[in-house]
Amino acid sequence: MSGPLLDAVAQRVVLASEDDPLRLRGGKSLEHVEVVYETYGELSPARDNAVFICHALTGDAHAAGYRRGEDPHTAKPGWWDRMIGPGKPVDTDRFFVIAPNILGGCSGTTGPMSIDPATGEPRYLDFPLLHVADLVACHRRLLAHLEIETLYAAVGGSMGGMQVLQWVIDEPGRIERAVVVAASSRLTAENIAFSSVARQAIMADPEFHGGRYAEHGVVPRHGQKVARMMAHITYVSPQSLETRFDHQRDSVGDDQWRLEPDFEVEHYLQHQGETFLGRFDSLSYLYLTRLMDYFDPFADEPNAERLAGCRTRFQVTSFSSDWRFDTAQSMRLTEQLQAHGVDADHAEIHSPYGHDSFLLDPPGYLDRVATFLQ
Amino acid sequence: MSGPLLDAVAQRVVLASEDDPLRLRGGKSLEHVEVVYETYGELSPARDNAVFICHALTGDAHAAGYRRGEDPHTAKPGWWDRMIGPGKPVDTDRFFVIAPNILGGCSGTTGPMSIDPATGEPRYLDFPLLHVADLVACHRRLLAHLEIETLYAAVGGSMGGMQVLQWVIDEPGRIERAVVVAASSRLTAENIAFSSVARQAIMADPEFHGGRYAEHGVVPRHGQKVARMMAHITYVSPQSLETRFDHQRDSVGDDQWRLEPDFEVEHYLQHQGETFLGRFDSLSYLYLTRLMDYFDPFADEPNAERLAGCRTRFQVTSFSSDWRFDTAQSMRLTEQLQAHGVDADHAEIHSPYGHDSFLLDPPGYLDRVATFLQ
The missing domain is CATH 1.10.1740.110 (Rna Polymerase Sigma Factor; Chain: A)
Known part of the structure; x- marks a missing residue:
């Protein structure tokens, strides 16, 4: 699957059932969860080269490359094609890249508009509210399905970065490198x-x-x-x-x-x-x-304390003109990690493009991620 | 009318008629214009102590004091009661203060929802679009009605400051002091x-x-x-x-x-x-x-050139945390005035309250205006 163009193929898997429901942090359960995901690159025989991509609010599983049959001259590639591909920071010549649509989304993975097999109807507002940890629980089931034990890296921007952070807190031993871009551990009131x-x-x-x-x-x-x-x-x-x-x-x-x-x-x-x-x-x-509003993992101190001894290395990046997830939020996140003894490095990249910078390539940004993943 | 409490009485006057329509900058005319205004303090025998208040987007003629019959313990005073009153920066013991509702508004002065005497119906979206200069033209008619030739000062915050600026450009000899707070001569794209x-x-x-x-x-x-x-x-x-x-x-x-x-x-x-x-x-x-979006008086250079020789002194004030009408906009306005030889002084007041600071009293703000008006 290497080469100049990635061939993006969406796959679908059922990850929860009546016998094995996904228990949610708020107390309810989902008895049917389907996940759509794409993968790029090849899993190594040792199964140790997997990189997991967590998408932002309105992202989807089509993170990179072109869907089969699409004309690269007219179609747009996946939303993070600058980041993922042959020779790119998330190098598909080296890594096996997994990019799912998140739980609660609307691009294939189960969400409030998905048909509930129990009724044949969407659950609409009866669908339970979700926590970032629920999105992560779904990611974990996908890894189990793919029979991958540890991740070389988890990478996410904005809400994707929040998933990466929550995942390390929930499973401190599983992710070797965490790339958190333009994210927050606690939203501002604004x-x-x-x-x-x-x-x-x-x-x-x-x-x-x-x-x-x-x-x-x-x-x-x-x-x-x-x-x-x-x-x-x-x-x-x-x-x-x-x-x-x-x-x-x-x-x-x-x-x-x-x-x-x-x-x-x-x-x-x-x-x-x-x-x-x-x-x-x-x-x-x-x-x-809504789940971003409530996200505040360090408020749950007993939970956050599980980070003690965590060997995950964090790379935290913010952008100078991002005022929705500003540098102060990335610095706080970094300090919170360091206060729990976690290796975390923060840098602000100069960029005029605001929060959307994480999807673009302001000077120094992609190189910084590439270096961290080498 | 001096004393600890201002007695606010709204007055109504007809300032345009079929015989004397208000010609608008965009080419149309208004054949009936009513203006509601309040005044505080007393006009001096020399008629030289008038201060004109220009309100912001959602302001009205009730700028200060309490309406007759209102209980000061329960009612809220006028929207700029911190600025206007006995012993306050716009001192009603010294000045005759005129505060009208602006043209296009909805608090008594003619606007799109006012009954058009010609039809007995509101004009709704057939009401012509307005320019800041049209609001000022209406102010000028009010002054004529009150038989006041020159203004000791014109004072406005936000869109009110835009009216003050436009007025001085339109009538460079009439206003002695211009107080422009948290305003702009040209909105940002944001x-x-x-x-x-x-x-x-x-x-x-x-x-x-x-x-x-x-x-x-x-x-x-x-x-x-x-x-x-x-x-x-x-x-x-x-x-x-x-x-x-x-x-x-x-x-x-x-x-x-x-x-x-x-x-x-x-x-x-x-x-x-x-x-x-x-x-x-x-x-x-x-x-x-909408009229704020289009406001750009210095783009009309022949018009702005009339400022040459203008003796109006400008005091321009911005607030450190105001990001909607930020300090850069006040600085540009000041530099544009200075480039036309106008006496203009700018200061940024430190305040945490954002754009609304102009309605509040961050340290240094009210004193600055008071000093300028002394």
Whole structure:
């Protein structure tokens, strides 16, 4: 599977059943869990070269390469194709890379809109709320299915980094290297505030129908679009918006002013909001934003104390213009790890692209990850 | 009218008629304009002690004191009562203070929801778009009505400061002192982006009904609430939210988690959104946010050149934690004035309260304004 182009093939596996339910941190269980994942590269005979990719809020299993039959000249590659591939930091010539869609998502893995085999219907808002630890429990079952004992590395940005952190706390001996990018061990009140407004936009949309919008053949499109437009502003930076859009607009004279989008930055946000409707589900958005709000692993001190003696090496990276998951949050995470005796190194990468920097390649970023994984 | 409590009495005046329409910068005219305003203090015999207050986006004419009959122990005073009153920076023992509701507003002065005498109906979205210069033209008519030639000072925060700046450009000889707080001569692309999302939330609400929601007996309450919740986050600062709310919440264990508001910061935003519905109109919100987006007086260089020889002294103030109208914007405004030979002094006040600082009293702020007005 090496070569210039990765061949991405989605696989599906059932990881929980009535006989072997996935017990959730909040007390409930899931009696049916399916996971969709992609893999790239080949597992070594010693099964010691596996790298696990944890995706962010709206990511999916298609982390790199092109799906079979896609034309690389027209199709977009997986969302982290800059990071994963032959000769790239997560080098598929060396590593066996596992990239699942997360629990609660809407791109193949079980989530609130998935058909519950017990009823033949989605569970909608009856789907239990999830903890980051539940996403990790699902990852662990996937590793068991693949018969992989230890991970050479777990790698994640944003919410993906939160999964990596939780995983090391839950299984301190299993992951050799943890790459945590643009993440947080505890969201700021402002971060929670933005997510709360996004949820308000979705849940107050008259077409939300108490979460059963699918039964009405609609989606809460106005709310979901507004949620994404707002969130997108927080994923970029003031300077990147300024550089790219400034005051460019369609209208010329004062007499052409209008309330509808006119400035280029408005058209851009409209586009971001519209395309999001086609690729993500509102219920998954509610569930996955919410589990980030509650994430606070070091508040559970008895749990965090299990890190004592943990040999996982952490590499923590933040970006100078990221104001949603800012450097202060990465520094706190690093200090919390160090306070428990864990080897953790933090660096801030200079980048104008805000939180989205973790998906891009500001100077020094990919090299830093590559060096750590060598 | 001096004394410990200001007696606030709203007055109403008709300032444009069919015979004397208000010609707007965009080319259209308003043939009926009513303005509601309050005054505090007494006009000197020489008519030279008038101070004009320009309010921000959602302000009104009730800038200071208590309305007649209100109990000061239970009622809230006017929105800038810290700034205006006996012995305060805008000292009503010395000055005759004029505080109108702005054109396009919804608190008495003509706006898109006002009844058009020609039809007996509101004009809704047929109301013409406004320029900051149109708000100023309305202010000028109010001064003419009050038979006041020159202003001792014009004072405004946020959009109010934009009105002050535009006024001096339009009438360089009329205002002796210009107090411009937390304002901008040209919004950032990010600032426009946030307002665009707010408008999207309102205009895409199914109860917007093309702006004619009043005919349906509804308001686009979901959209307007979301717009305000989001905007409110941008009016405060990350540090003020953190200090005040941190992760305080109602739920205790993992099994009490919920999608609905749980964290204190969420209840706070819900309250901000709900109370806004009762006090502001969606159409005014659209019109007034939009005129800020287009505001760019120094782009009209022939117009700005009229500042040459202008004797108005400017005091420009920004706040360290204001990220919506940040210090860079105040510095640019100051430099633009200085480049045209205008006396302008800028200072950044240290404050944790974000953009809303202009309504509060961080150390040094009120003293700075008081000194300038002495």
